Amino acid sequence: MNLVKDIKSxxxxxxxxxxxxSSELFKLPYEEICKIKTEIIKENFSYHFEKNExxxxxxKQKDVTPDDINSFEDLIKIPLIPVRTFKEANSHHLLSCKLxxxxxxxxxxxxxxxxxxxxxDSKTIDYATEGIVKMYRxxxxxxxxxxxxxxxxxxxxxxxGMIKVLNITAGLFDGTRNMVKKVSFNPQEAVEVLQSWExxxxxxxxxxxxxxxxxxxxxxxNDIKIKLDKKSLIITLGGWKKFTGKEIPRNEFNAxxxxxxxxxxxxxxxxxxxxxxxxxxIECEQQEKHLPPWVHISVRNPRNVLEEVNPGERGVxxxxxxxxxxxPGYILTEDVGYIKTDMNCECGRVGQKLTYIxxxxxxxxxxxxxxxxKYIEENESKxxxxxxxxxxxxx
Amino acid sequence: xxxxxxxxxxxxPRNIGELESPDYIVEVSNPICGxxxxxxxxxxxxxxxxxxxxxxxxxxxxxxxxxxxxxxMINQGLHALKAFSRKDIETLLGELEPSQLHCIDFGLEVLxxxxxxxxxxxxxxxxxxxx
Numbered sequence: 377m378n379l380v381k382d383i384k385s386x387x388x389x390x391x392x393x394x395x396x397x398s399s400e401l402f403k404l405p406y407e408e409i410c411k412i413k414t415e416i417i418k419e420n421f422s423y424h425f426e427k428n429e430x431x432x433x434x435x436k437q438k439d440v441t442p443d444d445i446n447s448f449e450d451l452i453k454i455p456l457i458p459v460r461t462f463k464e465a466n467s468h469h470l471l472s473c474k475l476x477x478x479x480x481x482x483x484x485x486x487x488x489x490x491x492x493x494x495x496x497d498s499k500t501i502d503y504a505t506e507g508i509v510k511m512y513r514x515x516x517x518x519x520x521x522x523x524x525x526x527x528x529x530x531x532x533x534x535x536x537g538m539i540k541v542l543n544i545t546a547g548l549f550d551g552t553r554n555m556v557k558k559v560s561f562n563p564q565e566a567v568e569v570l571q572s573w574e575x576x577x578x579x580x581x582x583x584x585x586x587x588x589x590x591x592x593x594x595x596x597x598n599d600i601k602i603k604l605d606k607k608s609l610i611i612t613l614g615g616w617k618k619f620t621g622k623e624i625p626r627n628e629f630n631a632x633x634x635x636x637x638x639x640x641x642x643x644x645x646x647x648x649x650x651x652x653x654x655x656x657x658i659e660c661e662q663q664e665k666h667l668p669p670w671v672h673i674s675v676r677n678p679r680n681v682l683e684e685v686n687p688g689e690r691g692v693x694x695x696x697x698x699x700x701x702x703x704p705g706y707i708l709t710e711d712v713g714y715i716k717t718d719m720n721c722e723c724g725r726v727g728q729k730l731t732y733i734x735x736x737x738x739x740x741x742x743x744x745x746x747x748x749x750k751y752i753e754e755n756e757s758k759x760x761x762x763x764x765x766x767x768x769x770x771x
Numbered sequence: 772x773x774x775x776x777x778x779x780x781x782x783x784p785r786n787i788g789e790l791e792s793p794d795y796i797v798e799v800s801n802p803i804c805g806x807x808x809x810x811x812x813x814x815x816x817x818x819x820x821x822x823x824x825x826x827x828x829x830x831x832x833x834x835x836x837x838x839x840x841x842x843x844m845i846n847q848g849l850h851a852l853k854a855f856s857r858k859d860i861e862t863l864l865g866e867l868e869p870s871q872l873h874c875i876d877f878g879l880e881v882l883x884x885x886x887x888x889x890x891x892x893x894x895x896x897x898x899x900x901x902x
Contacts, residue, residue: 465826465834468782475778481830483805490828491805534870535804535830 380415390416391699394670395506399514401669402725409727410448413672413696418445420698420705421454423472430469431455431704452674452684456694456708462492462652470703473497478702482537484651485747488740494537494652496702503699504654508544511668515645515658516609518548518580522573524566526583526591527748528556537651538614538744542582545611550577556748559755561587563594570602578605581637584614584745585646587752588633589624595636603638610639613647613656614745617735619753648732651744652707654699657730660723664716667728672696675715678736681708688717690733710739773831776865777874780835785842788824795888799880806833806877810841810885818849820885832867832874839863840878844885852886855879 380390394401394416401409422442424431435441440453461470468475479498483491496504512518523545530536530543546552555566573579581588588610595601610633616624630641648657648665657665667673675691677683685691693713697705716729773781793811800807806829813822823845827837843863844852860878861867867874 463828465787465828466784468784468831468834471782475773475781475831476775478772478831480772483830485805489800489802489805490807493830495831 378415379412380419390419391503391670392506395503395510395668395699398510398669402514402666402727404669404726406719406726409669413670413698414445414448414451416670416698417451417454417672417696418442420700421445423701424704428470428472428704431457431472451672451696454696454706456681456706457704458708459492459650459652459710462494463490467493471495472704473702481535482540482651483535484537484744492651494703496654496700500654500699500701503701505544507654507668507670507699508541508656509548511656511658512545512548515660515666516545516548516611518545518609520550521578521580521605521607523549523552523580523582524569524573525552525554526556526561526566526581526587527554528559529554532558533748536744536748538584538748541649541656542611542613545582549580556583556587556752559751561590561752561756563591566591567595567600567602570604574602578607580609580611582611584748585612585616585624585629586614586618586745586749588612589629592629592632592636596632601636601638606640608637608639608643610637610644611647612645613649614748615743616646617746619746619749648730650695650707650709650711653695653697653705655695655697660721660725662722664721664723664729665731666721666725667730669727670698673715673728673730675713676708678712685714687715687719690714692736693730693732710736712736772868773835773871774865774867776839776863777832777835777867777871780838781831784827784834784838786824786838786845787826789826790822790824793824796890797881797884797888798890799877799884801829801873801877804873805829806873808833808837808877808881810837810881812885812888814849814888820844820847820849830871830874832864832871833877836860836864836874836878837881840881844882849886849888852882855882 383390383393425442434455438455444453477497478495479501481493481495483493485491527539530539533539553569630644633639633644634641642661645659655668655671657667659665674694675685676694677685678692693709693711695707712734713730713732720726790811794814795812797810808825808827811824815821823841825837827834860875
């Protein structure tokens with residue numbers, strides 16, 4: 377049986393079928409998932425090999441064609457695109473379609489100021505949104521309650537990837553409130569909003585760790601404690617490093633959420649993603665980051681990225697994302713991490729679980745969250761008269 | 772999303788690259804969205820642009836704008852760059868969506884800075900790297 381061929385024979389999309397069946401796929405034996413992933417990634421690889429002259433040349437240099445991908449073990453042969461390529465002046469080479477077919481450009485800007493721009497066509501956006509919503513539903517089961525968004529409205533930063541992705545949760549909540557406006561965040565106002573929702577809605581907080589940490593620090597300094605609701609979630613994305621380079625300790629963060637927000641620490645859920653990929657790895661209640669079943673992660677030897685390391689060993693994270701049609705979604709990131717050795721999770725799901733460790737030493741510090749933090753710090757500093765510090769800064 | 776003029780220049784950029792020994796290097800950037808162009812100019816004694824290359828980063832519209840303007844700037848006197856109006860840029864870029872209109876301002880800024888170039892070398896910018 378070839379699932380991809382069978383689904384295509386009915387005129388259906390294999391990728392959409394996988395996304396809509398992800399709950400079932402999370403329950404399949406790992407070997408079965410690998411077989412299906414291989415089929416779907418091979419299909420996508422063939423597409424880019426045919427449509428993208430630049431990528432085809434890369435493949436020819438590596439002596440790889442779609443005919444060489446016949447098993448899960450062959451996936452490593454598929455050439456990867458270093459993520460820095462998305463920042464280069466000739467990034468038009470990455471496109472497997474015409475620019476006129478591109479519907480949306482999304483960006484992430486690091487501390488160098490040069491943005492990484494990902495260009496997506498209509499079908500890729502369909503897959504990306506289907507996949508992200510499905511993963512939110514799978515792991516958060518959001519269908520009601522309210523979301524306090526500790527990030528700016530998308531209209532203020534419409535192309536910033538992190539904001540766009542977090543904002544997708546808005547459609548699942550009964551109501552939301554953006555607490556970062558005009559690049560400024562007032563924690564006291566956030567506290568008041570949480571208090572005003574008490575007893576009316578299940579309250580959830582969504583945003584990058586640094587802003588939630590800022591809220592927590594303000595609550596500590598002012599001895600404010602709130603008890604959120606039994607099912608409240610804190611959903612984070614954007615990394616745990618601050619613009620200053622200081623890292624927010626995850627264990628401390630969880631403990632502070634429990635003490636000052638009255639949260640079950642298991643309901644603090646971090647996510648991993650990058651603007652160039654259409655996927656999010658989302659933490660389950662065991663705080664294990666699960667990859668979507670249609671995405672494969674290969675961890676590479678930092679000294680030779682052509683070599684794969686075993687599960688449990690640290691290395692450079694490479695993503696194989698078959699939902700990308702506008703450019704090959706085979707991305708060698710600048711992130712260090714490892715795949716857990718046990719493909720079975722205590723939460724009952726099966727599949728790859730990613731542990732993110734850090735960025736590769738020597739690469740540019742930067743992501744949407746760090747850039748947002750930088751803007752907010754700069755903006756709030758400018759608003760300070762002389763040396764006066766506003767009450768919410770310095771936390 | 773993008774019109775045919777922008778699409779064609781983005782996919783087939785003209786004058787992309789760096790000059791080996793530029794007389795001037797002009798940088799135009801938007802600190803918020805990050806759209807950036809480095810224009811490398813050779814200028815004759817009578818203030819005419821004799822050679823031009825550029826490297827552009829950011830949205831496709833800004834990159835295409837740099838390509839479109841590069842064709843117009845070569846062999847022009849520096850003073851002539853000041854004569855380009857907003858309307859001229861609008862005509863050169865074609866119909867744009869609201870989210871793409873910043874390309875017009877970006878283009879005007881490129882022309883304005885290239886009309887009075889100052890720097891002869893890259894201005895190295897410090898940025899944080901991972902430990």
